[in-house]
Amino acid sequence: MSRALRALLAACLLPLVPACAPGSPDPLVVLGPWTGAEGEAFEAALTRLDDGTGRTYTYEGTRSLRETLVSQLEADTPPDVAILNSIGELTEYARRGRLRPLAAETATRAYRPWAPTLLVDGRLRSFWVPLKVDLKSLVWSREGASGEDPSWCVGLASQATSGWPGTDWVEDILLHQAGPTLYSEWATSRLGWRDPAVRRAWTTWARLLREGPGAPVERSLTTSYEGVSGPGGPRGLLDSPGFDCTHEHQSAFIRYLYAGEDVRVEPSARYLDGRAEYRGAFEVSGDMAAVFSDDPAAQELVERLSGPVGRQRWRAEADPAVRPLFPTTTGLPPTEPVSPVEREIDALLTSRARTLCFDASDVMPPELRDAFHRAVLAFFRDSSEAHLTSLLEQLDTVRVEVDKVSGATRSFRPPEDICASPGG
Known part of the structure; x- marks a missing residue:
């Protein structure tokens, strides 16, 4: 089934959708990562x-974003617009045209640093x-916790x-x-994975986790970052039994997960055994x-989504707990009062931070990123020096092999500068 036919059929299932009328343009298909309340707000x-404008839009939200997009590209039925969180994947798609x-x-x-050239x-x-x-370099705790x-x-x-x-832990420690x-x-x-600074980040993480009771290894390996689910859904790790x-x-x-609760948030720097000059x-x-489509309307949609009108409408549709944060607040009118937590995060993101660096694993090519994920799980089980040496050697091997396959040519260069000041 073609992408256009798939989108048209989806639109025709909705009552009174003008896209089903004869001669109407096909709905633009937007593939994205948001489901549940986030997906509903974005779709609205x-x-x-x-x-x-005469154009309508079909949103396809999925937690299996990479797998879905790869299958659509292989079938030559790409979405008009896809929303991804991996610079590494986006770079690969750009390299392949x-x-x-x-x-x-x-x-x-x-x-920048979200969109380097x-x-x-x-x-x-x-x-x-x-x-x-x-914003990722954050630590959450209960009010009053030392x-x-x-x-x-x-x-x-x-x-x-x-x-x-x-x-995220290893990256944040290395940054600081x-x-x-x-x-x-x-x-x-x-820079190779066996560099002393990289190795120190791994060993620092292991030391920090050994200093408190936390949770048994297998429980942490098998429990989601959302924590243990209760009658009302995920409870967050701070509220989960066994942690x-x-x-x-x-x-x-x-x-x-913690909306309306007595939870505080603060920058992570002071916990990471870092240097004072990198606290910002x-x-x-x-x-x-x-944009994956030659349809000019796809470019127009991305222009509107990324502009003040799109932002305002998205924020208006979203519940406070899932209200989106933006790379800059320029052009946005004042909104209704927000929680102290959201106010603190927004201030750090848009003004108080000195340097913002994009998530390192999401910059890496997908094969290397996935190997990094697996290595972290293996290291969590066994953080011995010998095991770490083996894991870092394996990651360096993957790095070299990936570079051979997708190495830069004279006509193409991947991004190198992934840090910037707030506001780009």
Whole structure:
């Protein structure tokens, strides 16, 4: 079934959708990572973006985003727009000629470090734009919990991408111990995994986790980052039975689990045995929109989604606990009062941080990123020096092999500068 036919059939299942009328243009298909309340809010914002343009939009939300997109590309039925969180994957699609360069107006919103430019056929081009972003270098705890002797909550299970909460730990530690320059070199494969600074980040993580009771190893390996589910859904690791923990290292998105509770958030730097000059550095992630279609309306949709109107409508549709954060607040009107947690995160993200660096594993090619995830899980079980040496050697082997297969040519260069000041 073609992409256009699939989208048209989906639209015709909805009552009174004008796209089903004879001669109407096909709905644009948007593939993205949001489901549940997040997906509903984004889909509602998409619907309100029509504004009489005559185009309608079909949103396909999935937790298996990479697998879904790969299968659609193999069937030559790509979405018009896809929203991905991996610069490594986006870079690969650009290298293979599957992405369309952004239109000029949208390219001005390709804020670094979420959207670095690529050298393609001798020209620096922008191929994706951040829609929603998150701050990662954060620690969550209960109000009143002492930060002097934390015991850490760790849940590493996440379906096909288990292990990423552990890679976030290693990345954040390396950023604060070695600084943005070395961090960037490592994330973009210009620095090997056996470098002493990289090894120290792994051993620091193991030492921090050994200092408190936390939870048994197998429980952490098999429990989701959302924690144990109760009658009302996920409870968060701070509330989950079997986790004797006081602090959690997790991205800003986790606030939906603790909305309205007596939970505080603070920068992670002071917990990571880092250097004082790097306390203003923060790791970030993002969900970026890229165009896979030659339909001009796909470019127009990304331009509207990334602009003030799209942002305002998305925020208006979203519940406070899943309200999106943006790379800059420029052009946004004041909103209704927000929680102290959201206010703190937004201030760090847009003004108080000195340097923002994109999530290192999401910069890496998918094969290397996946090997990193697996290595973290193996290290969590056995953090001995000998085992770590073996794991780092294996990761270096994968790094070299991936570089051979997808190495840069004279006409193409992947991004290298993945850190920037707030505001791009």
